[in-house]
Amino acid sequence: MKDINSEIAYKFIRKRILDGKYPPGYPLMTEDLAKVTGVSRTPVRDALRQLETDGLVSIRPNRGARVKQVDLNEFREMCELRLALETYAAGLAARNRTPVELQEMRACLARMQECTDRLLASKEEPQEVLEKLLIEDIRFHVAIISSAKNRLLKKEVLRLHVINRVVAGPMPGRADQEVGKGKNRRAAIQKCHDAIYHAIERGDVQAARATMEEHIQDIIDNFIKVMAQTEAPLDERTLSEEELSYLT
């Protein structure tokens, strides 16, 4: 991010958080991290601050840093943010997309269709295909956000996706959660994607928004369902007051 050494620390810690080696709640002590990363405490602290703004770490004054734990309420809030941003982005994409971006989306759709077909054909659900499907799904969504031509919007959405990923756990085992389990569901998702694509292609802002909103809402509902039965909700309340400081 900023400097050579703090960037080393940043990348190091971030990687481990995304890998799941530092799971949510894991205490991140500056001295230990300094030893492990080979830099001093100062750049480690910088890195932790940066990770805090990424939403991956929470720092409490005089009490150190931990890998962020997201309780169910905060998760809901993050989902609503995604919904607001990605829906709006789809509308922008319908206005601003270029031919090559449309081509990219079509390519993603085709590759996803291929994966889906393969899954429908075989009785088992090979992990490898599921993961490929997930990757293409992400690509598709990123292509749309990119077409919106708004870097801030894109950055924010990607940030939320990354946090989501940490909450959900590491890559292997995520695929079936996100891509959907039943064959019906998978077919439905494919249909959704098609609808979104066509709305964007014909420049229909309202339709792009509506279809995207429905799609994301569906993903989120499914995700929360899976999450609620898996995890025990953990909390970490910090009451606001930003409203007050805002007018002073």
Place this chain on the structure above:
Amino acid sequence: MKDINSEIAYKFIRKRILDGKYPPGYPLMTEDLAKVTGVSRTPVRDALRQLETDGLVSIRPNRGARVKQVDLNEFREMCELRLALETYAAGLAARNRTPVELQEMRACLARMQECTDRLLASKEEPQEVLEKLLIEDIRFHVAIISSAKNRLLKKEVLRLHVINRVVAGPMPGRADQEVGKGKNRRAAIQKCHDAIYHAIERGDVQAARATMEEHIQDIIDNFIKVMAQTEAPLDERTLSEEELSYLT
């Protein structure tokens, strides 16, 4: 924010940025700030990082920090973000608002109406009334965001408002820009606010969104118009690559 001393520095610098004493582009040198704030460079650096995540300061590696300058493109992007978030928030508010929150909104509307009436009556436009109008306007919007019951969303919107405020310059002189100049325009805004309120009151999600979107879009259009004739656009490009790091 975090620690005692870095919080001192944070508040100190933030205040001056919002006051306009440190205008956009102003170089923020750690040593100078350390002297002025009475703390050492370390907490000053922390404060600058925090301000960077607030979007008020930009830090470039090995080249120091400056008060953030927003070029016209980035400003447009921020506006689109606001549009996405506040529009969605209005929809949530229509679902989640409580009676006392509705009361608060009505109170704001009444006070704004009073201001508007006073302005329509007198020939001049006393600065004091304009500022009161602006304050009530902000209160109204904050009340809506609060009713959405989403702290993340609210925090993000307030963050954008603060940046907007810095871009627009200090309080005196802003009022006429934001509140609108002509009497027609002011009446139109009042109508917009009423429409938004009624949609939220009757729990009409779609109408709340639609009216809010129209309203914010109108504010933004006006703002950009004023801004474009006032300022020469300045740039500060940093090419992304976050898309790449996202999949690794």
Place this chain on the structure above:
DNA sequence: ACAAATCAACATGTATACTTTTTGTTTGAT
């Protein structure tokens, strides 16, 4: 005289010693 390279100054980035705060344990009184 102008361009490029060099050097000096200055600001940022880093390491480390020092201070303060937190946290858990021991000890003492009821």
Place this chain on the structure above:
DNA sequence: ATCAAACAAAAAGTATACATGTTGATTTGT
């Protein structure tokens, strides 16, 4: 035996000295 207060260990926060990089001016070569 229980609770509380004092204390000790450890980690965060802070200050400062040192290293590294940037900037702009001076010098040198063509």
